[in-house]
Amino acid sequence: STTGMGNGTSTVEVLENNLVTFYENYCGSTEEKLEDAITADGILHLCADLDLAVDDFRILLFAWKCDAAQMGKLSKNEFLQGCRLLGTDSVRSLKFSLEQLVKEVEDSEIFSDVYRYAFRFALDVECGQRSLPVDVAVSLWRLVFTHRPVLLLDRWIEFLEQTPPPVRAIPRDTWCMFLHLVDAVGNDLSRYDDTEAWPSLFDDFVEWANDRANQNVLHAKEDLH
Amino acid sequence: MSLKPKRVDFVTTWADLKETVKGVVTLGNVPHTVWHNRFSDVYSLCVAYPEPLAEKLYQETKKFLEEHVKSLLIQVNGSSEEQLLTVYYSLWQQYSQGMDYLHRLYSYLNTQHIKKQKATDAELLYGTLSYESPEQMKEIGELGLDLWKKHMIEPLKGDLLRLLLGAIHCDRTGQSLYNEKSSTIQGVIQSLVSVEEYKKKNTLELYETVFESPFLEATGEYYRQEASRLLQECTISLYMEKVLQRRDEEDLRSRKFLHPSSYVKVRSECEQRMVADHLAAIHNECPTMVQQELQQDLRNAFALLKSIPGGLTVLVSHFMEHVKQQGLRAVANLSGENIATQFVEGMLGVHSKYKEMTNVVFANDQLFSSALDMACASVVNHRLNTKQPCKSPELLAKYCDSLLKKSTKGGSDTEVEDKLAQCITVFKYIDDKDVFQKFYARMLAKRLIHQQSQSMDAEEAMINRLKQACGYEFTNKLHRMFTDMSVSSDLNNKFSSYLQNKDRIELGLNFSIYVLQAGAWPLGQSCPTDFAVPQELEKSVQRFEDFYREQFNGRKLAWLHHLSQGELKLNYLKKPYIITMQTFQMAMLLMFENTDSMTCRELMEATKLNSDHFQKYVQSLVESKLLAVSGGTGEVFEPSTVISLNMDYSNKRTKFRITAAVQKETVQETEQTHSSIDEDRKLYLQATIVRIMKSRKILRHNVLIQEVLSQSKARFAPSISLIKKCVETLIDKQYLERTPNSTDEYSYVA
Numbered sequence: 005s006t007t008g009m010g011n012g013t014s015t016v017e018v019l020e021n022n023l024v025t026f027y028e029n030y031c032g033s034t035e036e037k038l039e040d041a042i043t044a045d046g047i048l049h050l051c052a053d054l055d056l057a058v059d060d061f062r063i064l065l066f067a068w069k070c071d072a073a074q075m076g077k078l079s080k081n082e083f084l085q086g087c088r089l090l091g092t093d094s095v096r097s098l099k100f101s102l103e104q105l106v107k108e109v110e111d112s113e114i115f116s117d118v119y120r121y122a123f124r125f126a127l128d129v130e131c132g133q134r135s136l137p138v139d140v141a142v143s144l145w146r147l148v149f150t151h152r153p154v155l156l157l158d159r160w161i162e163f164l165e166q167t168p169p170p171v172r173a174i175p176r177d178t179w180c181m182f183l184h185l186v187d188a189v190g191n192d193l194s195r196y197d198d199t200e201a202w203p204s205l206f207d208d209f210v211e212w213a214n215d216r217a218n219q220n221v222l223h224a225k226e227d228l229h
Numbered sequence: 230m231s232l233k234p235k236r237v238d239f240v241t242t243w244a245d246l247k248e249t250v251k252g253v254v255t256l257g258n259v260p261h262t263v264w265h266n267r268f269s270d271v272y273s274l275c276v277a278y279p280e281p282l283a284e285k286l287y288q289e290t291k292k293f294l295e296e297h298v299k300s301l302l303i304q305v306n307g308s309s310e311e312q313l314l315t316v317y318y319s320l321w322q323q324y325s326q327g328m329d330y331l332h333r334l335y336s337y338l339n340t341q342h343i344k345k346q347k348a349t350d351a352e353l354l355y356g357t358l359s360y361e362s363p364e365q366m367k368e369i370g371e372l373g374l375d376l377w378k379k380h381m382i383e384p385l386k387g388d389l390l391r392l393l394l395g396a397i398h399c400d401r402t403g404q405s406l407y408n409e410k411s412s413t414i415q416g417v418i419q420s421l422v423s424v425e426e427y428k429k430k431n432t433l434e435l436y437e438t439v440f441e442s443p444f445l446e447a448t449g450e451y452y453r454q455e456a457s458r459l460l461q462e463c464t465i466s467l468y469m470e471k472v473l474q475r476r477d478e479e480d481l482r483s484r485k486f487l488h489p490s491s492y493v494k495v496r497s498e499c500e501q502r503m504v505a506d507h508l509a510a511i512h513n514e515c516p517t518m519v520q521q522e523l524q525q526d527l528r529n530a531f532a533l534l535k536s537i538p539g540g541l542t543v544l545v546s547h548f549m550e551h552v553k554q555q556g557l558r559a560v561a562n563l564s565g566e567n568i569a570t571q572f573v574e575g576m577l578g579v580h581s582k583y584k585e586m587t588n589v590v591f592a593n594d595q596l597f598s599s600a601l602d603m604a605c606a607s608v609v610n611h612r613l614n615t616k617q618p619c620k621s622p623e624l625l626a627k628y629c630d631s632l633l634k635k636s637t638k639g640g641s642d643t644e645v646e647d648k649l650a651q652c653i654t655v656f657k658y659i660d661d662k663d664v665f666q667k668f669y670a671r672m673l674a675k676r677l678i679h680q681q682s683q684s685m686d687a688e689e690a691m692i693n694r695l696k697q698a699c700g701y702e703f704t705n706k707l708h709r710m711f712t713d714m715s716v717s718s719d720l721n722n723k724f725s726s727y728l729q730n731k732d733r734i735e736l737g738l739n740f741s742i743y744v745l746q747a748g749a750w751p752l753g754q755s756c757p758t759d760f761a762v763p764q765e766l767e768k769s770v771q772r773f774e775d776f777y778r779e780q781f782n783g784r785k786l787a788w789l790h791h792l793s794q795g796e797l798k799l800n801y802l803k804k805p806y807i808i809t810m811q812t813f814q815m816a817m818l819l820m821f822e823n824t825d826s827m828t829c830r831e832l833m834e835a836t837k838l839n840s841d842h843f844q845k846y847v848q849s850l851v852e853s854k855l856l857a858v859s860g861g862t863g864e865v866f867e868p869s870t871v872i873s874l875n876m877d878y879s880n881k882r883t884k885f886r887i888t889a890a891v892q893k894e895t896v897q898e899t900e901q902t903h904s905s906i907d908e909d910r911k912l913y914l915q916a917t918i919v920r921i922m923k924s925r926k927i928l929r930h931n932v933l934i935q936e937v938l939s940q941s942k943a944r945f946a947p948s949i950s951l952i953k954k955c956v957e958t959l960i961d962k963q964y965l966e967r968t969p970n971s972t973d974e975y976s977y978v979a
Contacts, residue, residue, distance in 0.1 A: 203957055
């Protein structure tokens, strides 16, 4: 059974017992036991069992369901809570649930929740980070948009990596507004209006992209002649 | 006579009265007694017994007058074409005057009998009663005018109009057809007004329909032709001249012939036909007039276009562009020694030239004044390179510095004052007033500390001017710098009496300090290098710190030795010299008190100066020839380089100052100033945004941007992108957030 609801207390207990066993499978090292959390090694192990890469979109979804506070660590509570929500107590059922979840987040509102979560997840709070280093942000963008092709993304990342002066960090607001940008302006950025409340980095991006587009047009014309 | 009502025989009484009436309306001779008796007859008829005969009297009089006017019409019609107006006018004069008398003769009928039946004024103005109802009795004077209108003007109006238009046309062309007097024409026209003047409303109706509107049409037609004739014959320049002349002539003509209500209409008709209809032709000529500054043409064009709604726009924009081009020519691409002076004086030259033009040619018109301001502002804030800050604020500050500094070449006090006062003109156009403020403050600090000000009065007057132009907050720090100077001089006095009272301490030298508030001076908080205070000064420094601590407990003193200076007396040369120099230079020379030469390493260790400063100051002493380098070039000072006193030093003057290269503003310093301005701006904008959001709670993006722009206008013109970045910083710091479900609105986080 995948839900404990209405099936009597025994099923829930079985699920709970299984869950703890499931958890303990990945909480092997003394260090982990001390902290009562699955850390890097355990996570790698879990990913291997699930036959997924660590940077797979589905792993991000699992972290989202667990509401994991930070990358690279899953507390017991987080793990158990996530599994309960998914109604899963084994590798097999978890793998199945994650596939279901991929379909579920095709819904824009749920996706938007995952998207916002991703920023918090990637932020290294212990180091006092308030915004994401640009390289982290770039990988995160590629990851969240795995199942949701965004034509703008490559240009955006190229812009972040190329423009002088270099962009160093992405604050939360810029991260969140990027999803709105993707929804609001066309692929050719023709609907972008710089008098609206977009973060200034988007102004720079659109200017850069338009300049480049114009140059391409010019080159194309020269080629014709 | 008796006032008692009595029986009256109407037929005989009316027969007598009629004769007199005839005499009165034709201005014949009516003896006084006759007048008197007829006056009584009117009374008797009105109060007659057994029944009053007023109604009958009225009807008979009306009949008589009708006949009379009709007979006059026959007389007018009988006159020749060229005499018609004259005859009409003389009969009108006679008739209207006569009616005036007759009205008085019938005064009892008017006041006692007719007035009572007449509707009140209020009923006429606001009620539904029509004045024109035929049953309505009129007072005799009004009755007479009404009859004139009906039986004279109505049948004659076509002839009158034709002849009047003809006569005025002749007046325009300077010919004369029938030789009427102007007063006749004017009188005939006026009769159209007078005949209805007694009415309570629409008194000009007859004048307007019978005469004015066809006249305006004819006028329009005349000037339409006149305009196209003139345009074919002459240049636009001459055309404008002639049109102005025609318009003024027509104005005079209006005053000569017409009712005052027509003056404006005639003028606007002329302007419509000769200016508005040919606007494009005049506008086409504007670029040339403006570029060649043809004053007379410009004045004419202004006078003509002013009256046409929107007519000036083209001229104004050409004027603005011209001033801008002239301004840029004067102040862009400056080079050479005193760029600051060239810039300010060049700008002022352009401004005063076109200010004069605005006054003299354009009558100080609001549109042209603001065009001048906009042009000057765009010149002053012009940037060759959009990436770089505008140089103007810095140049203006430098120019002020050059005027306020002690110098040999400066003109008289009043000349300097005048020039400083004019600086405000340029200052007002500057967008980045904060940049000016920063540079001005730095230069003022240098003048004050190094005692280079020409006059404290001039300094203070200038700060007051800036305050007037930009407000107290703008000059607050500058004022505090001034206060520090005077407080410091008190402090020096107190210090010397403190020394006297306390065990009669002798410092062995003259010592004077400035105590400057850290917040008000653009000086940095500490000395940029380590420095060992020379032994000779230690006591003074120590004593002063003791004294100051005693006076102001809890205040911290930071010594800015790099800005201090001292006087040193040299006794080892052929003659004694007194030299003013910087404290660092003095400290180095004092090391040679007991030796004539030492290595750079020794000197550096003794003074504790860091390498940068050491190099700079030792070089300045070598350049001034007080120190000499043994066997070196004097360009690089290695630790082992030996430096010695130059025992052969000589100078024509015995009291002088060593020039300190460090006083000059370096490129680095300028950059520092700009980056500190950028920081200040960010803080200022963030504070402004928080203040606005705190009071408004929720604002749309564009409203916020506009608010911020208008609040910071007095200090600088922030770029939208800078405002946006500040908003982002505040979102990141959680002072603000985006309103949920909206991407275009911010709310304040309490």
